[in-house]
Every structure is written in C-alpha cells, then in structure tokens.
Amino acid sequence: MTQQTTSWLRQTFIGVASVAFITGCSTLPGGGEHQDTQQSTGTAAVEFDALYQEGKYNARGVGPTRWLADGSGYTVLESADDGGHHIVRYHPQTQRTVLVNAEDLRPDNNSAPLKVADYSWADDGNKLLIFTNTKRSWRTHTLGDYWVFDLSTKKLQQLGGNAEASTLQFAKFDPQATRVAYVMNNNIYVENLSSSRITQLTKDGSDTIVNGTFDWVNEEEFFLRDGFRWSPDGSSIAYWQLDTEGTPLFTMINNTDELYPTLKQFPYPKVGETNAAMRIGVMPAQGGDTTWMKVPGDPRQNYLVRMQWAGNSSQLLIQQLTRSQAVNTAFLANAKTGSVQQLLQEVTESWAEYVDDLQFIDNGESFTWLSERSGFRHIYVVQRDTGRLSTVTRGNWDVIEVLQINEKDGWVYFIASPETPLERYLFRASLDGSGKLERLTPDQPGTHSYQLSADAKYAVHTFSNVETMPIVDMITLPEHKSIRVIKTNDDAQNAFDKLKRGAFEFFQVEAQDGLKLDGYLMKPADFDPSKEYPIVYYVYGEPWGQTVANSWGGERFLFHTYLTQQGYLVASVDNRGTRSPRGFEWRRSIYKNLGVVTVRDQHDALQAMLDRWDFIDEDRVGIWGHSGGGSQTLNALFRYPDAYHAGMALAPVPDLTLYDTIYQERYSGLLPEAADSYRETSAITHAENLQGDLLLVHGTGDDNVHFQGSERLVNELIKHGKQFDYFAYPNRTHGISEGEGTTQHLRTMMVEFLKQNLPAN
CATH class of the missing domain: 2.140.10.30 (Dipeptidylpeptidase IV, N-terminal domain)
Structure with a gap:
C-alpha cells in the first residue's frame, strides 16, 4: 500500500459516517469476499534492530481510559516531565482538563510522583484510587501499593497501614466512597478513609x-x-x-x-x-x-x-x-x-x-444472558422468578462480545460480524425482543473496537486492518460520526509503508469434508508466478486463538514480512475449533480431538493450496507456532511427516496430561475415561514419526506450559534416534520475552533455522 493510499484510507476513516439497518440477518459466516491488497511500492527492508530495539514500527493505542459516570467525559493517563502521570479529562467534543496533576501525587516533598499503573474513580468522581509499585502474583501484576487521592482536599493517602510494600490486591471503594476493601496475604480488609482504621474481616x-x-x-x-x-x-x-x-x-x-x-x-x-x-x-x-x-x-x-x-x-x-x-x-x-x-x-x-457482563434489569426482575443453545451465541433476557428466556438477537451468526447494556434507552451494544468471521463491527439490538437490530459501524472492512460512554452517546473507537495500524478517534453514536482523531501512529505507519512487500490476500479452501477454512497468503515482494517458493505456515489452531483476521498483526506480521523479503511465502489457516465466530458446531467439533482434527484441517488446506497454486514448492513446506501453536506444529511434523519438512515449536504442550485441569479437561475430557484420547491426541505419542527438521524452543521458567513437557519430548526423540535442534531460554516464562535482546535473539534463530533447513534460494 502506498503512502497516498494510506492517506486516502485515513481520510475515509475520519470522514465516513453511516448507519446500516439489518433485519433478520442470516448470512452464513465465512461467506464474505476479500480483495487482494496491492503490492507495496516501498523499497525498505525490515531490520531487526529497528523492529526489536528501536521500536520503529511500534503501534500504540491510548492508555487505560475511564468514562466518568456523570457523562462529563473520559480520563486518561498522560506522562509528566518528571516521570509521573497527569490524569486528564477529555470532554467528548474538545475540552481538555487536568483533573489530577502529577505534582499532586508526590507522597512528600522529597519524593517523586507516583507512577500510576492503573486507577479507578469513586462513583461520585471526587476520589481516585491509584495502583502503583506493582509486581506479579501469578502471571499478572495484581500485587502493589494503593493510594487514595481526594480531589476536593488534594489529600494523598496510602492504604494498608504498616503493610509491607507491594502486598495489597484489588482495592475498591465501597458505594459511598468512605471505605476501601482490599486483599492482603490471602485475607480481606476494610479501611475507613476518614480514620484510617483497618478492620481485618477474614483471619x-x-x-x-x-x-x-x-x-x-x-x-x-x-x-x-x-x-x-x-x-x-x-x-x-x-x-x-x-x-x-x-x-x-x-x-x-x-x-x-x-x-x-x-x-x-x-x-x-x-x-x-x-x-x-x-x-x-x-x-x-x-x-x-x-x-x-x-x-x-x-x-x-x-x-x-x-x-x-x-x-x-x-x-x-x-x-x-x-x-x-x-x-x-x-x-x-x-x-x-x-x-x-x-x-x-x-x-x-x-x-x-x-457468561460475563451479566446485568440485572427491570428493577432486578430479569437479567441478560448469553447462550449458544440455538447453535450460535446470542443474547437473551432471563426472568429471575421463572428462568424463562426471551430472545434478543437471532440468526446464523455469533455475538462476539457484549459491550454495554443500556436499559434506559432499551439497547444492548455488542460486537459481531455476520458477513465474515475475519472482521469486527459494532451493533445494537433492542432489549424488548422485537428483533430490531442496527449495525452502527460504517462500511469499512477491518476490525473495530469501542469504549462506550455510560449513556452510549459517545465512544472511543479504534480501527485497524492488515495494512493499517490502529487509528483511534472519538465518535458520536448512533451516527458513528467522527468528532476528532485521538491517535494515528503516523510515524510507525509511514515506516511500515516504506517497506518492500508483496501482495497479501485472504482466501478460502475446503477441508476433506467440504468445510470452508479461512486463510491468508503473503507473497515475496519480487514474486514471480512462474517460480516455486518455499512456504512457512503460522499456526495456533486451538480454541483460544484466531490467526486469520483483517486486523493489524503487530510484531508477528512484521516478522512474517521479513520472511517474505527473504523469499518465503507465508500463510496461516484457521482450522475448525479456533476462536472464530462461526457457531457452536465449528468451535465444539474438536472436542477430544485436539491435534487430530485440528492438524488434519491444516494438512487439507495445504493440499488444496498445492492444487490451486503451482508456485508453492511442495518439497519445501515449513510450519511454526507458539504455545498451542507449538503443539500443533509438533503434531503436523509427526502425523504428516511427508508433507511438512521443517517446523519450529515454541513452548509447546507435547503431552496433554501435563497441562492444567481447567483448560485441558475442558477440551479433552476427564481421566480415566478419556485416557486413550489423551494418548492419541498428544504429539509425544507420535514423535517416532519425525522425518523433517525440528527446532524446539522453551523457557525454563515457564509457569504456564512447563519446561517439563519439552524435556519429556527430548527424551522420546532421543529414544527413537531422532536428531533435532533444541534451545532452552534460562528462566524465561511462557512468552519467552524477558531479558534484553530475547525476542530478537529468538526470531534471528528462527530465521537461521529456516535458511538452513528450508532455503528460499
């Protein structure tokens, strides 16, 4: 895409405003048509130093936004010169007001301002709860210090008395904002703000x-x-x-x-x-x-x-x-x-x-509910006395996410994409069950997300597609009229637009039973259809991810762009069972068949692509994935050894019995009755079939997918005399990202592995 095209798209994004009305929509997901993008006229190469050290292509959104209950606007964190943060209110139209100055957040005259990790407002907007000095509990930063700032008195008050630093969790105001409750050392406490008296509730x-x-x-x-x-x-x-x-x-x-x-x-x-x-x-x-x-x-x-x-x-x-x-x-x-x-x-x-975001309405007489009982995920209203359900949305498409239930105006606002599972749009439906449905997002293919004001009159709107980094603007609803642009990522977008890139296209192929699968294909910049090229597949394949979507792909997309510059085709296909809005049967069809049906679909897609495109070299096929994608990479190499010639498995689960109860039992069943299924669906069972080249990578500090699994796989491969490449990152967790230079080191190793084992020339 040229800079001129990007400029046109931005102008279109800012200027377009329309409301589409849909009644009784029943379009089957996956039926949408997608045009190929134009080949880039850029000449620049993706440089790993610029990507991983300089942040040249980093696209950033807006920090945590909080809509105020009184409708006066929303607040965001803005960096101050002294290293702290201002908390700034923006009126939806134009007005900017600094509500809390970083200078007000100094614990004393000799201290630096608090670095705000997160914050929340009391219902009346007069007090602010600040979360700072955070550290990890398990995988997320939920431990830290909490302070209360009173906007009327400018008083800054630390909670917890003489508690050790970074030991409080989940502090929240009571409805009257006179007390704060929090967790400390696995007990619950309540602190009175006026007296600082702390009551330990559990002991x-x-x-x-x-x-x-x-x-x-x-x-x-x-x-x-x-x-x-x-x-x-x-x-x-x-x-x-x-x-x-x-x-x-x-x-x-x-x-x-x-x-x-x-x-x-x-x-x-x-x-x-x-x-x-x-x-x-x-x-x-x-x-x-x-x-x-x-x-x-x-x-x-x-x-x-x-x-x-x-x-x-x-x-x-x-x-x-x-x-x-x-x-x-x-x-x-x-x-x-x-x-x-x-x-x-x-x-x-x-x-x-x-069901998340369940809300009681009608003075508590009923509540909203999400259910897949129709075969698709839809919104219902449940009568609390009888449990009787009334349908709010209907059709052969999924409600992806409920954003807000506005009982006063009688609407529920949600994200859906009835025409194609690759995109995301804002809809609203009447809560009274009349079936009235409106699409509020204009006709602009891509992914749209929203943060709605309490009255749903305004929203912070973020748009992206495969070639457009996130653009954030303020809109009015229901007109979807843009008031002002908040963030555009122009510098990063311009750097991306200068890259030498081949064509990108979405496509569909059929699995062996006729089910259509969505995919994308990235071609080298100097692509010649008369030549044959090696192809590298990116896979996730499990129920918590969707790899094929019309949205900005971030670092992974730029890494794949680098591979195309080295002469590789790059592709991804969403097999059945992935988190795609294509209905109950699509998502549940992999029950007790992870690693079997999932990789069969991937192999079917490969065969269909080889039949369709002569420029894919069937003797140079690679695949890679992380976490669940690492597991599917192993399954592809072990189950279809003649089809896949090189694979890179990052932080995989080779033996499904080694993963946690909640995730794995949900998709694979309970022991002991499902023991045979666990054995068959685990990649380690089929390790003796490895023929191609394997790069196995894991962090030794992975508390999620334990390093133990890769060690067991290593032993199994050794037992069968299989040679492979193996790299352990000391003390890195599941993302394999901690430590200076880690991500660049990992991606460089992957590139060198491909060049050695799946050469592009």
Whole structure:
C-alpha cells in the first residue's frame, strides 16, 4: 500500500459516517469476499534492530481510559516531565482538563510522583484510587501499593497501614466512597478513609486458605483474580474462598539469579489431579461471621466461575460449572441464609460457556444472558422468578462480545460480524425482543473496537486492518460520526509503508469434508508466478486463538514480512475449533480431538493450496507456532511427516496430561475415561514419526506450559534416534520475552533455522 493510499484510507476513516439497518440477518459466516491488497511500492527492508530495539514500527493505542459516570467525559493517563502521570479529562467534543496533576501525587516533598499503573474513580468522581509499585502474583501484576487521592482536599493517602510494600490486591471503594476493601496475604480488609482504621474481616488466610483472590489455575483459565464484591448498599462483602490443600505443588528451579539454585513452588493441578475446593460466602462489612452459600455439589469437582450481587443487596447470582464443564448452572443465593435455587442450565456434550457482563434489569426482575443453545451465541433476557428466556438477537451468526447494556434507552451494544468471521463491527439490538437490530459501524472492512460512554452517546473507537495500524478517534453514536482523531501512529505507519512487500490476500479452501477454512497468503515482494517458493505456515489452531483476521498483526506480521523479503511465502489457516465466530458446531467439533482434527484441517488446506497454486514448492513446506501453536506444529511434523519438512515449536504442550485441569479437561475430557484420547491426541505419542527438521524452543521458567513437557519430548526423540535442534531460554516464562535482546535473539534463530533447513534460494 502506498503512502497516498494510506492517506486516502485515513481520510475515509475520519470522514465516513453511516448507519446500516439489518433485519433478520442470516448470512452464513465465512461467506464474505476479500480483495487482494496491492503490492507495496516501498523499497525498505525490515531490520531487526529497528523492529526489536528501536521500536520503529511500534503501534500504540491510548492508555487505560475511564468514562466518568456523570457523562462529563473520559480520563486518561498522560506522562509528566518528571516521570509521573497527569490524569486528564477529555470532554467528548474538545475540552481538555487536568483533573489530577502529577505534582499532586508526590507522597512528600522529597519524593517523586507516583507512577500510576492503573486507577479507578469513586462513583461520585471526587476520589481516585491509584495502583502503583506493582509486581506479579501469578502471571499478572495484581500485587502493589494503593493510594487514595481526594480531589476536593488534594489529600494523598496510602492504604494498608504498616503493610509491607507491594502486598495489597484489588482495592475498591465501597458505594459511598468512605471505605476501601482490599486483599492482603490471602485475607480481606476494610479501611475507613476518614480514620484510617483497618478492620481485618477474614483471619484464616494462609498458604492453603485463599480469601478474596485465587490460585494459579483459576487466574489463568477462568480469569478469576479479584475475588470479592461490595454489596450495592455497602453493608456486606461477598467473596470466594479457596482451599488448595491436596493440590499437588509444582516446583520450578532458577539457576541464574543466585549463586545457588532457588526453588519456587505453587499449587498447579495437572489433568486428573486434585483441584482447590471453592466456596462463596457473605460477611458484614464491619466484621463478623460468614454465611456460606449452599451451592450443591462437591467443591473440588465443580467450579464457581462467576459471582455477583443479583440486582440487590440480599441475593447473589452464582454460575457453577461441573468439572467436565459440560454443564453451567445459574443459582440465585440468599445472602442471609445461604439457601440457593436453580434458575437455568446450559447443557452440552462438550463444554458450556460461562457468561460475563451479566446485568440485572427491570428493577432486578430479569437479567441478560448469553447462550449458544440455538447453535450460535446470542443474547437473551432471563426472568429471575421463572428462568424463562426471551430472545434478543437471532440468526446464523455469533455475538462476539457484549459491550454495554443500556436499559434506559432499551439497547444492548455488542460486537459481531455476520458477513465474515475475519472482521469486527459494532451493533445494537433492542432489549424488548422485537428483533430490531442496527449495525452502527460504517462500511469499512477491518476490525473495530469501542469504549462506550455510560449513556452510549459517545465512544472511543479504534480501527485497524492488515495494512493499517490502529487509528483511534472519538465518535458520536448512533451516527458513528467522527468528532476528532485521538491517535494515528503516523510515524510507525509511514515506516511500515516504506517497506518492500508483496501482495497479501485472504482466501478460502475446503477441508476433506467440504468445510470452508479461512486463510491468508503473503507473497515475496519480487514474486514471480512462474517460480516455486518455499512456504512457512503460522499456526495456533486451538480454541483460544484466531490467526486469520483483517486486523493489524503487530510484531508477528512484521516478522512474517521479513520472511517474505527473504523469499518465503507465508500463510496461516484457521482450522475448525479456533476462536472464530462461526457457531457452536465449528468451535465444539474438536472436542477430544485436539491435534487430530485440528492438524488434519491444516494438512487439507495445504493440499488444496498445492492444487490451486503451482508456485508453492511442495518439497519445501515449513510450519511454526507458539504455545498451542507449538503443539500443533509438533503434531503436523509427526502425523504428516511427508508433507511438512521443517517446523519450529515454541513452548509447546507435547503431552496433554501435563497441562492444567481447567483448560485441558475442558477440551479433552476427564481421566480415566478419556485416557486413550489423551494418548492419541498428544504429539509425544507420535514423535517416532519425525522425518523433517525440528527446532524446539522453551523457557525454563515457564509457569504456564512447563519446561517439563519439552524435556519429556527430548527424551522420546532421543529414544527413537531422532536428531533435532533444541534451545532452552534460562528462566524465561511462557512468552519467552524477558531479558534484553530475547525476542530478537529468538526470531534471528528462527530465521537461521529456516535458511538452513528450508532455503528460499
């Protein structure tokens, strides 16, 4: 794409405004047509120093934005000259006001301003809660220090009394903003802001009893981190308690940071092992006894995946998944007595989805719900007394994400893409079930995301596509009229536009059963259709990723652009089971077949592409992936050794029984009944079939996909006399990114491996 084309696209983005109305849309996903992009007229080469050290192509969005409840605008963090942060309010139209100056955030005259990692506002907008000095708990930075800033008095107050630094978690105001509750050392505390008096609510927190937060596996797989909720009237706190006693401990060794090796242990339930017991209780916010909710079922054989106050201060809505995750049950619980009643169930033969952003409406008489019971993910309204569902959206397409439920105006706002699974657009539907549906995003192919104001009159809108870095603007709704551009990434975009690039195209091919699969193909800049080229496939292939999408691809896309400059074709295909909005059957078809059906689709796509395009050299086919993609890379090499000649597996799971209960049992079933399936679907079982060249890479400090799995694979390959390349990054975690120069080193190694084993010339 030329700079002139990019300029035109930006002008189109800023100037276009339209509203499309859809009624009874039933277009099958995957049917959209995509035109090839034009070949770049640029001449510049991708240089790894510029990409990984200088950040020349880094595209940045806007920092965490917070829409104010009073509708006066949104706030963002802006860097100050002294290293701190201003908190600035922007009126949706034009006005900019510094609400909190970095100078106000100095703990004392001799201290530097606080470096704000995150922040939240009290409901009345007069107090600010600041999160700083953070560190990791498990895989995310949830530990840190919290400060309260009062805008009226300019008073800055640290929470926690004499607590050690970086030990507080999940601090939040009560509804009246007179107290703050937080977790410290697995116990819940409430601090009075006027007196600084701290009340310890739970006293049994320990290494194995966890109050108000979660263990490793629940944080990673259910995104459960913040484990307590203020009641709407501020009188009570509902919270999770976990008992990890009996969950096996995983031990990691760090050989690099000290003179002698150090060990780290944490509860990590692998497939078939003992989970933590979970229960939910309610206690008075001033302290007292906990009332435990009497949710039925063995607490170690069920998951309490979501909990919230049920539109009042006397009941909770709790979602419980069975250990197999085939059934999700919604319970209404009495906060005073602990008694529960079942409202509804989602029952499948594979796995059910829990519901985020559930909202009570009609004065608490009903609530919103997401379900795949029609074969596609749609929005419903549930009557709390009867559990009866009313349909809000319908059709052969998926609701991808619910953004906001605006009961006052009678709309629910959500992301969907009925015409093609490759893109994302904003829609709204009438909550009354009348079937009224409006597409608000204009006709601009690509990926659109939104942060809506409380009244849904404005939104921070971000747009990108495969050749356009994120552009952020402020829009009005429902007109989708652009008021002003917030960020364009012009410098990085201009640097990208100067790169020498070949054509990029989306395509579809059929699997052996006729199912259409989406893919993309990147060609070398000096592409000659009369020649044959080696091809490198990028794969993920598991239910938590979609690789083929019309959105900006970041570092990985630029790395692939580099490969095309070296003379490689680069392709990716989304096999069935990936997180593509193509319906229930698409996503569930890989149940108990990870590594089998997934890679069969990849191989089918390869064969179809070889039949379609003579310029692909069938004797020079490579594949690579990270995490689940690393697992699929191994499966491709081992199951189809004649088709794939080189593969690079980064942080893979060669033996599925080594991964955690929640993720792997969801997709592969329970032991012991699924033991044969685990054996067949694990790549390590088929390692003796390796014929091509393999590069195996793992971080020894990976607390997610353990280094243990790659070590077992190494032993299996050695047993069968298979030669391969192997690299262990000391003390790196799952992303293999920590440490100066790591990412560039990894990508350089991958390039050298391809040039040696899959030469482009």
